Amino acid sequence: MRILEVDRLGKRFGGLAAAADVGFHVDEGEIVGLIGPNGAGKTTVFNLISGALVPDSGTIQFRDKKITGKKPHQICRAGIARTFQSVQVFPRISVLDHVRLAQLFGNPKSRSGGNKWDAAQILDFVELSGMSALRAMDLTLANQKRLEVARALAAEPELLLLDEVMAGLNPTEVSQAMELARKIQERGVTILMIEHVMKAIMNICDRIIVLNYGQKIAEGVPREIAANQTVIEVYLGATEISNLKSQI
Template sequence: MPMLEATGISKAFGGLAAVSKVDISVNEGEILGLIGPNGAGKTTLFNLISGAIQMDSGTAVFEGKRISGMKPYQICRLGIGRSFQAAKNFDGMPVHQNVLMGALFGKKGQSAANASKIVDEVLDFVNLNELRDKMVHDIPLASQKRLEVARALATRPKLLLLDEMMAGLNPSEVGEAMELVTKIRDSGITIIMIEHVMKAIMKICDRIVVLHHGAKIAEGAPQEIAANKTVIEVYLGEC
């Protein structure tokens, strides 16, 4: 049984279908890539799964529990973490406190001592330990993106939704981000990632889903996707 199974998810904004009848599932231990041109509905799909907005129709089931209709905080506590495309860190707090927030609130009844232990672990894991006392706006973009991930990791998720964590990074930073993603997977966390950096997607994903105009147009292993005619037409052809 897949870890997360969403069937027939649809969402329209003012009559315009942003996501229509999308089926998506991810197996435990997998890295699933989610690609598609701008406006294809990728982030909307993340918002629907994580409960930021409610779906018009369809269901999402996570580890046997129906999560459609739940609030974001409930979904988070069940074990789905997410990062945001435009970094949404707590700008008024230092780096370590950003992570602490995730650790404290991510699981119900987390003790303070336990939470600060998680902070140390996570900061180590994502290599942000040297910047731990800096304020968010004093650290570079690549680190801010890592902090997004760190905050989500601190909630101790089983499934992590990563929204364009490589956008705006230079090639060497992209390499580091790729390493981080594989490292997260190796630590036992399943991942769905939205990404425009093709090189990264093709290399680290086990499976890829392609969205176009809100609908799923292809699904398969990276090589299959790279060879798929429709995909090349709507997406890769653009590059």
């Protein structure tokens, strides 16, 4: 079943088309990757879906609701949560309070006491429970990224948008982040993820959408994307592909 449908989405910044006629869908339960070179418009698409930016044209449908142009808090409460490419934690606020705050502001069920999880369970799920009293600024980058995921999960989303949660992590941390994404999928949360770490994208995504200069240039399962000549030329490069082919 369709959970997200983006149709002919457009956003310009002055003379630059950051998103031009972008259309794709996400089905319930999938992990879908959004990839492409730097400046391709990936984060812009997330900003449009999450309400941080208003599109110039096109529509965004979440389940049976049009969410085009809605405010970020309305979109979050409708069931879409996100993380940020550059980590946006509150340095002096504790790990536990980040999750509590997100439950209060992002989750409409929390006020009626209808949360599926309490804050401690969410921290346990992302494996941060031993750090709940630490301030966000005292966490490693990998753990700050986990905290962003915890905060997004606190809103109890049906669709989670992950913007480069693996960037800057070492190979062990990348593997752990892949495991976490799979665990989130197993809990029934659909994931749309932007990532440059191709090993991760090719391994965990059910489908991949490729952007370049604001336009969708390819869409398909990982094997199709890894073999797509245009994608190799504009983004993946021949060397990376030969390394990846042994892994997918």
